[in-house]
Amino acid sequence: MKLKKILFVILSLSLLAYVFIPSKLRSDDLGKANKYYEKYDYYYAIEIYERLMKKGGNLEVAEKLANSYRFTGNTIEAEKNYAKVLSYPNFNTINYLYYAEVLKQNAKYEEAKHYYLMYGEREPSQADKALRLANSCDMARMWANRPELNIVVTNEESLNSDQSDFSPVIYQDGLIFASDRFFTQTKANPKNNKVYGWTGNGYIKIYQAVHDPKAPKDVFKLSALPNYINKEFHNGPASISYDGKTLVFTKSGVRKIAGKKNKETTSHNTIYFSTFENNSWTEPQPFEYNNILEYSVQHPALNKEGNVMYFVSDMPGGYGGMDLYYSEKKDGKWTQPINCGSRVNTPEDEVFPYLRGDGKLYFSSRGHLTMGGLDIFEVEGEKSAWSEPRNLKTPINSSKDDFGITFFGDNQSGYFSSNRNGGKGLDDIYHFVQKPVDEVVLQVAGQVFDKAKQIPISGLKVFLYNKNTGKEDAAVSDENGAFVFYLDQESDYTLRGDLDKFFSRQEGEISTKGVKESTIYNVKFEVERAEEAYLVRLNNIYYDFDKYAIRKDAEPELMKVVEFMNKVGDVNVQMQAHTDSRGKADYNIQLSVKRANAARDYLMQQGVDKERLSARGFGKTQLLNLCADGVKCTEEEHQLNRRTEFKVIRINPVTANLPSPLIKY
Known part of the structure; x- marks a missing residue:
């Protein structure tokens, strides 16, 4: 099966005019490939980069080929090529992040977690972000393994083509949707064979599907909306007002090419309106706040009353990437757009909004915790006041891109x-259809709080151990401190919190034995947080080549360990030292032991009890990058491996009793 493109990227960036290029390119010219790449014509760039890689390739070719596959949504090929990128010396560390992202989209959660953490190690300023993304892999795996059993999802095959079909909106006895299929192409009319260089498919158009009364119920009759709506370049996705009289849709902005008569190209995306009058759609009219030269406005959605429109934009003043905005219709005019706020918007992209009849807002995001690509989220509220986003989880969401719900x-x-x-x-x-739950559903619905501040804690890993099967699941608390587990019947469990960040551990027992009706076990964790423990876990100290003396730049980090151990009396810490790959294995083991001992001795000199300290050397057995024997690396890359880590190896846990079931349904 052909693989997928990332639609929100395509609809977010400035688009280029169509090109007529043969399907098979004969050039092996890197310069030509780079020109395609710079113009976002990834479909054509890939052909040349692939041939260059077969002839030997280099870091530039490998990186741009991997990026091209990522931009076009081919995560399988992107994964293969990012692995190649990481085999070259001097690669940009951002490739750790890109590699982790495509691994996660390919549902390889453990591998993705590893490379997220590698990215955090190489980019200390991004360590918090990397840790959050790494922890999200555990959550994604749990959701993938625990689908909502009462939701049934089926492919609507009669609507779909070999290309992209997306963003359906229910309308009359069928629906309207967007597609880049070559629906109207003919040999006699080559203008309808325009190819979009990013994907190699056609340009996006808006289609209407109605049930064919002479065919089975799930068969649709398809037609494109009129040409004055589906003009050149991209048109769609679209939204329909609840009274069915207003069509509002995304349209490529069009501008003249300087110095070329009658030549046009596309620019930032815009929003247009059309009304249904006299049994047809009127000529589309632009949204007052379109701005083709500076930013995009796109993905419109109307509320039930038709007087509030939500849409997506990368206009200045947002939180980063594409944000959700709203505009109100007053006295026949739309008001200045207002950002929907930080509850829904993140530094990443929030796209494809939809307003349900009861007022709930649905949208897709990469910035909130997801299963891999875009996930669909639900919030309650209006305008810029919203509840915390709720991930719809499996089977609505997957490790790939999920969006455009109605x-x-x-x-x-x-x-x-x-x-x-x-x-x-x-x-x-x-x-999709949500069916009544006929079976017994057992669930832990927990929330983590900071004991001192009494505020929710996000990003804490919680573990559930099944004593009967020996299986352990993990979840990560969300923005509201919440986490969820599903339980088996007739089983005994132990529930415990993460030990890496929190040093007053709660641990308790849950049993589902004898429970005959659906039950939610409400659990509240109150944990004491030692902020310095986080520093001990992530901030390492480094050494000069073939040396074990403590450097001046390491002393501040060692003093943080001293401060931490003075505050948290029930912990022991082990110094774990490592070398780079150069030198013999036995020698490196001895050197790493000396480095660990040097760190331990420094802490003892600062008054830390020697009984609370231990040291261990790992030599070159645990490298953080690909700088193994025989691999050419920079001194900076080798130094990353010459480090001492501090690991908490013992705590005195505090055991808490869990409450009995509080909610039944």
Whole structure:
């Protein structure tokens, strides 16, 4: 099956005019490939980069080939090529992050976790972000293994093509959706064969699907909206007002090419309106706040009353990437857009909003904790006041991109789009229905609080151990400190918190034996946090080549360890020292032991009890990068491996009794 493109990227960046290029490119010219790459014509750049890699390649070719596959949503090939990038010396450390991202989208959660942490090690300023992303891999794996059993998802095959079909909106006896299929191409009319150089597919157009009364219920009759709506370049996705009289849609901004008569190209995306009058759609009119030269406005969605429009933009003043905004219609005019706020928006992209009839807002995000790519989230509220986003989890969400959801009037069924594995084309439209729960559902619904401040703690890993099967699951608390586990019947469990950051541990027992009805076990963890413990865990000290003396730049970090151990009396710390790959293995073991002992001795000189300290040397057995024997690396890359880490190896836990079930349904 062909692989997928990342739609929100395509609709977010400035787009280029179509090009007529043969399907097979004969050039092996790196300069030509780079020109395609710089113009976002990744479909054509990939062909040349692939041939250059077969001839030997280099870091530049490998990196741009990997990026091209990532930009076009081919995470399988992107994974292969980022692995090649990491085999070259002097690669940019951002590639650790990109590699982790595609691994996560390929549901390789343990590997992704490893490379997120590698990125944090190499980029200390991003350590918190890297740790959060690494922890999210545990959550994603749990959600993938615990799908919502009462939600049934099926591919709407009669709507889908080999290309991308997405963002369905229910309309009359069918729906409207966007697609880049070559629906209208003919040999006699080559203008309809325009190819978009980013994907190699057609330009996005808006289509209407209605049920064919002469065919089975799940078969649709397809037609494109009129040409004055589906003009050149991209048109869609679209939204329909609840009264069915207003069509509002994304459209490529179009501008003249300087110095070329009658030549046009696309620019930042815009929003247009059309109304249904006299049994047809009117000529589209632009949104007052379009700005084709500076930023995009796109992905519009109207509320039930039609007087508030939510949309996506990268206009100045946002939180980063694409943000959700709203505008109100007053006296026939739309007001200045206002950002929807930090509850929904993040430094990453929030895209594809949808307003359900009951007022709930749905959107897709990469910035909130996701299963891999874009995930669909739900919030309650309005304008810029919203609840914490709730991830819809599996089976609505997957490790791939999930977006463009819409509901029927019952609020229990509808459609969404996804590029998940097993589809018919690139992005497919899926039908979903939420059915009544007939079976017993057992769940732990917990929340983590800072004991001193009485505020929720996000990013804490919580473990659930099944005593009957020996299986251990992990979850990560969300922005509200919440975490969820599903339980098996007739089983005994131990629930405990993470030991890496929190040194007053709660641990308790849960049993589902004898429970015959669906039950939610409410659990509250109150933990005491030692901030310095976080520093001890992540801030290492480094050494000069073939030396074990403590450097001046290491002393401040060692003093943080001293301060931490003075504050947290129930911990022992082990110094774990490492070398780079140069030199013989036995010698490196001896050198690393000397380095660990030097760090231990320094702490003892500062008054730390020697009984609370231990030292261990690992030599070159635990490298943080690919600088192994025979690999050419910079001195900076080798120094990353010459380090001493501080690991808490013993605490005196505090055991807490968990409450009995509080909620039943």
